[in-house]
Amino acid sequence: EDQVTQSPEALRLQEGESSSLNCSYTVSGLRGLFWYRQDPGKGPEFLFTLYSAGEEKEKERLKATLTKKESFLHITAPKPEDSATYLCAVQGLSGSARQLTFGSGTQLTVLP
Amino acid sequence: DGGITQSPKYLFRKEGQNVTLSCEQNLNHDAMYWYRQDPGQGLRLIYYSQIVNDFQKGDIAEGYSVSREKKESFPLTVTSAQKNPTAFYLCASSAGGAQPQHFGDGTRLSIL
Numbered sequence: 001e002d003q004v005t006q007s008p009e010a011l012r013l014q015e016g017e018s019s020s021l022n023c024s025y026t027v028s029g030l031r032g033l034f035w036y037r038q039d040p041g042k043g044p045e046f047l048f049t050l051y052s053a054g055e056e057k058e059k060e061r062l063k064a065t066l067t068k069k070e071s072f073l074h075i076t077a078p079k080p081e082d083s084a085t086y087l088c089a090v091q092g093l094s095g096s097a098r099q100l101t102f103g104s105g106t107q108l109t110v111l112p
Numbered sequence: 113d114g115g116i117t118q119s120p121k122y123l124f125r126k127e128g129q130n131v132t133l134s135c136e137q138n139l140n141h142d143a144m145y146w147y148r149q150d151p152g153q154g155l156r157l158i159y160y161s162q163i164v165n166d167f168q169k170g171d172i173a174e175g176y177s178v179s180r181e182k183k184e185s186f187p188l189t190v191t192s193a194q195k196n197p198t199a200f201y202l203c204a205s206s207a208g209g210a211q212p213q214h215f216g217d218g219t220r221l222s223i224l
Binding site: 004031032034036041042043044045046049051087089091099100101102103104105 | 116118152153154155156157160170202204210211212213214215216217218220
């Protein structure tokens with residue numbers, strides 16, 4: 001059974017204070033790892049897909065990296081508008097190829 | 113603009129009543145999904161459909177039903193058999209394979 005654990009559950013940063021969010025996973029063969037951003041009362045917004053260990057993707061202040069056991073979402077010089085819940089999900093090779101397993105998310109608050 | 117439209121945004125159910133949540137997409141995606149999100153938990157898969165007139169149960173299908181008569185539409189019915197229906201319901205679609213799922217903005221269901 002695929003499993004995803006995100007840490008920390010909540011993170012408070014000062015504006016400009018860089019940090020990282022962790023997503024640890026166990027999966028019997030990784031088809032893809034996905035990062036999403038979710039604002040209160042909204043659906044998740046797709047950020048990145050990572051397919052293999054060593055891969056990195058960047059978008060503005062966000063950078064996602066992947067190893068064989070975990071993924072990190074690095075946030076550089078965050079701004080208050082980066083405040084949101086960040087979700088990680090994996091798609092494994094076993095079972096249905098279409099199913100994603102989600103973590104519980106990291107709630108990020110960036111203070112001005 | 114291409115996207116996923118969920119309606120209504122808020123829905124209230126009375127005891128013994130079935131309610132239907134609407135999901136429409138104009139992304140020309142083959143696959144569509146329904147998830148349930150509860151506070152502090154990851155998204156849990158209710159049902160998914162890979163093609164028209166075909167759908168499969170997810171991890172928590174009991175008390176729910178779906179149909180897929182058109183590629184663009186994947187309505188979810190919450191039946192009276194679902195004893196704890198209060199949650200945030202999210203619909204998603206994808207192009208298939210390891211392509212990311214894209215989400216609507218959800219329907220919040222509450223009990224009267």
